[in-house]
Amino acid sequence: FFKGWLPGGSITYTPCGQAWRDKWGSNRYAANSAFAALVAADAGIDTVTYRKWAVEQMNYILGDNKYGISYQIGLGTKYPRNPHHRSASCPDIPAPCSETNLHTAGPSPHILVGAIVGGPDNDDSYKDNREDYVHNEVACDYNSGFQSALAGLTHLVHAKELPAIPAPKCHG
DSSP: OGGGTSTTSSSEEOTTOOEEOOSTTHHHHHHHHHHHHHHHHHTTSSHHHHHHHHHHHHHHHTTOSTTOOOSBTTSSSOOOSOOBOHHHHSOSTTSOOOHHHHTOSSSOSSOOTTOBBOOOOTTSOOOOOTTOHHHHBBOHHHHHHHHHHHHHHHHHHHTTOOOOOOOOSOOO
16 A cells, blocks of 8 residues: 555655645645555555655645745744634634635634644645635645544654655755
8 A cells, every 4th residue: 555655656746755645735644644544554554655755745734845835824934824724714703704705815814823724736836825725725624634643653752663754855
């Protein structure tokens, strides 16, 4: 299964190294697969290769990409400010909220700290545009694999088993 995700397998990679399956939520696929690779590695299946690959995918999502942007909202100084998320687009209560707020220019009034946006296209291109739900939507299935992989990597740090961090493939 995982051999298809590794370089030389059936999954394509963006120029900066994201395992890219589909334009709708590309970070979801990379993060969920990173988590699955960490589980397989923990079970003793090609441990070094799968852990290194998971680190590379997570590094991409967290800023080792064309724009140097963390696709995790709130991490660092360069992250999406316009996620496709109705509640984040709404003004503070008691001001009314409607579909119109989703189409308002400027950063969202509320920061969804920790949320992962959908991510880039297959050429690493990304635009922080609230109306682009394909690349800027946040969803539970985008975040569950990411948070799980992050927990797995945190465990490896504490166990002193995290593989050497690869050199960045791209610089933003």
